[in-house]
């Protein structure tokens with residue numbers, strides 16, 4: 277290491293990342309999908325990772341927060357060094373509710389970073405924050421997921437409105453909620469047949485979006501369920517195929 281002059285410089289780089297997904301490649305290698313702090317979503321080859329003697333082995337499992345060094349390849353980059361910052365996967369894999377919520381976090385993060393190599397630092401920070409909150413069991417896993425989904429949508433430019441009218445801006449709170457319009461709607465903007473959720477549900481969702489956990493956690497289970505349904509519908513509207521793993525998340 278270090279003697280070859282072509283290594284280092286622009287062909288080698290280092291970043292923090294979360295492992296989103298891994299897939300087998302040939303006999304012993306894996307393709308690792310990473311969400312990096314500075315370089316967006318990156319797919320890289322980890323050579324020999326499936327051999328028991330591998331230096332990387334368990335370090336490159338889904339959910340892991342890592343410090344990774346990569347070498348730019350012609351098609352895919354190559355992982356040359358990995359250090360685990362937080363082994364979130366160990367905690368998450370041991371608890372079904374954490375696992376299903378965690379899996380939905382990873383799938384959503386990947387869907388919101390469709391273009392490989394395009395910086396997505398805010399999305400990265402949201403994901404790391406959600407994984408940390410989830411594994412510390414600071415809040416109920418479904419609420420951590422819903423907060424993450426709402427904030428990811430906001431980062432992507434689809435912030436829902438839970439108070440003022442999403443169409444004309446008339447000050448709320450309003451009773452009606454229209455996914456296609458962007459959230460709460462006033463009586464004059466309200467399209468026919470739109471949902472009229474419990475006002476406390478909208479209050480809870482507003483609190484989840486802004487990170488006001490004290491208010492959000494006052495919501496009863498019925499409001500939490502209704503809120504999760506609205507978040508899922510809103511997400512579905514903005515992402516073409518929806519998020520498959522949301523179906524497996526156990527709701528309270």
Ligand SMILES: [Zn+2]
Nearest residue numbers: 441444462465
């Ligand atoms: Zn309006």
